Amino acid sequence: MTTTYTLQDGGKITATCAADFVTKLRESSRFDSQCTDQEYMYHFADRFHDQTGNVIRADSPEHFLEDLKLYKYLNIE
Template identity: 50%
Template structure:
């Protein structure tokens, strides 16, 4: 469950990033790596925290830590 009320069912971090990107209004055509960097920049501007983008696992862990992923 995401902070915006959306839901993503993924088998792991890489699939989570792909599904999040595919559902994006703005970045659905970029690579997963580009998407993580773009999302991290947007999230930092809004919330003042840095989401790691070196691996899908770190990206997902940080989104959980900062409350974007609720479940």
């Protein structure tokens, strides 16, 4: 099953699972596209915390995606 996510900046990502979402988000990144997915989640979580004060879990793609939904970084279509 594929899901389409609309990001805060208006971008869209269609992914089959949380890990696929993280990979596609990383590949589209201006900052960390050359990192591993795990490194990307850590860097993203740090930036997100600095900008919003909210903590994004980066221990798994599933937690990462759940927290992005929780803090309204993305919406599911």
